[in-house]
Amino acid sequence: MAAIRLAIVGVGKIARDQHLPAIAADPRFELAALVSRSDAHADGVPTFPTLDALLADGPPVDAVALCTPPQVRYDLAHQALRAGLHVFLEKPPGATVAEVAALQAEADAAGRTLFASWHSRFAAGVERAEAWLADKTITGVTITWREDVRVWHPGQHWIWQAGGLGVFDPGINALSIATQILPWQFFLTEAVLERPANCASPIAARITFRSGDGVPVEADFDFRQTGPQSWDIAVETEAGPLLLREGGAVLVLDGQESRAPDREYPGLYARFAELVEAGRSEADVRPLQLVADAFLRGEIRTVEEFHD
Amino acid sequence: MAAIRLAIVGVGKIARDQHLPAIAADPRFELAALVSRSDAHADGVPTFPTLDALLADGPPVDAVALCTPPQVRYDLAHQALRAGLHVFLEKPPGATVAEVAALQAEADAAGRTLFASWHSRFAAGVERAEAWLADKTITGVTITWREDVRVWHPGQHWIWQAGGLGVFDPGINALSIATQILPWQFFLTEAVLERPANCASPIAARITFRSGDGVPVEADFDFRQTGPQSWDIAVETEAGPLLLREGGAVLVLDGQESRAPDREYPGLYARFAELVEAGRSEADVRPLQLVADAFLRGEIRTVEEFHD
Secondary structure, three states, rough: OOOOOEEEOOOOHHHHHHHHHHHHHOOOOOEEEEEOOOOOOOOOOEEOHHOOOOOOHHHOOOOOEEOHHHHHHHHHHHHHHHHOEEEEEOOOOOOOOOHHHHHHHHHHHHHOOEEEOOOHHHHHHHHHHHHOOOOEEEEEEEEEEEEEEEHHHHOOOOOOOOOOOOHHHHHHHHHHHHHHHOOOOOOEEEEEEEEEEOOOOOEEEEEEEEEOOOOOOEEEEEOOOOOOOOOEEEEEEEEEEEEEEHHHHHEEEOOOEOOOOOOOOHHHHHHHHHHHHHOOOOOOOHHHHHHHHHHOOOOOEOOOOOOO | OOEEEEEOOOOOOOHHHHHHHHOOOOOEEEEEEEEEOOOEEOOOOOOOOOOHHHHHHHHOOEEEEOOOOOOHHHHHHHHHHHHOOOOEEEEOOOOOHHHHHHHHHHHHHHHHHHHOOOOHHOOOOOHHHHHHOOOOOEEEEEEEOEHHHHHOOOOOOHHOOOOOOHHHHHHHHHHHHHHHHHEEOOOOEEEEEEOEEEEOOEEEEEEEEEEEEEEEEEEEEEEOOOOEEEEEEEEEEEEOHHHEHHHHOOOEEOOOEEOOOOHHHHHHHHHHHHHHHHHHOOOOOOOHHHHHHHHHHOOOEOOOOOOO
């Protein structure tokens, strides 16, 4: 297969830190162009101010990776699918669940790949956790996802706007892992969302989910964590505990800790290449669905203003 | 086929006004029991305080119609499916989208029918509207759903609690019609929800949806409408306008108004009987999905307190 000629749309922190290195290291991809309103550039690759400009005047491309904020992702994906391109959606795949369903229908009609990428599912410990849990009797799950927004999302104002998800922007990573490793579906029964008086999105959330049989899944999401940061999923089973730490990078099982180098974005691009080659899509909306349900069902409490 | 022996769980206003008469008039159903914490009764039919009590001590039943508030519907449906019963869910089918997906998986595993009933889809004008619109070029849709909550939901405190949906309780009826009659998917781009300072749910909402191709669908939901009430969907097409009025009961096409008697609940039960006989389920979550997206994406404005 010839390399997939790829354009990155939206060259912010995540594109520079993760996408560009992953693409450079994967021979199945060839970086063909950037689309950015800023002066982003990469060696030997042209930059266009808009996707329109790329499609009109740029080199041929087979696929786009959309790394813009979720609020504008639909139109770009729609336009790219129309132009016959495969589409890789940075997480979350859209600002609403229904728009992702609409994109899936469009991708199917166009015979193109739509990939809703959940990078945390490619964390080093996730695959083994899923395999180990498959036949276990689980009695409870605790998700603790507490980080300092000022460190990890400096100046990202879109995160505080309506549709920007607030603390669910990292929290949805935990949900993307939980929906992958737990052998049953779960849904929300109670949620309290804390929203700063000057923001549209929550800065913290405590959520109780459960399985159909009543196994509790408790989630604690907080953007105000200074000092040590927590990205942990603890699963209690009748065969002992399983712990995923550091966002899934570290697996602790039978008291043994295993850790492997970060391969999340390389893993995502490997999966995207497989999907394109197989002519298939993968756009699991469940993590976003659970977040939408939290907004639908949750009680909102106003807390003190947040200033970056 | 022998009559389906049915129990109604939750004997409130909607059960008395709609379910009991529809069941009495349909020979495919036999009312076998009521489940109610109050002193609800129907001629010659036993009443049980809980579904547990019915299952333990009651007459045999084949199906349940769940007419309780949505916040408690999942557990009842789960229990009923476990007991081998078919399940009819009053709208909305649950307090979250994910729990309805979980129920569908349980119904499939149990080989039982799950029916998420959207009564407005059985309003007299809906089927003809859907057929007429199928091949039209639509240029815009306006949904106006404005009613007086004090008239239509007196004392229904659950509607104001988290998960009770507020103005989306009637608004979701409009969305159940729109998702049925419009020949394409649509999704939300902007929403403003007005929430009384003393309530968890909105009293009004203005929402802009659109199709993939950008056709606007504007919705105006308001619970504070006194005087004339509006439950209208107006569709502009290149072949002229289509108007559904009075919640879908009246269809106006080519200047001709057609109206037929209300058969919504008889239609629902006829459909439920067909599904049970065919061994199939029908649990379209799209209307609830659009509401969850409105909470996810919408801007919330606090407005004056509401007192019933």
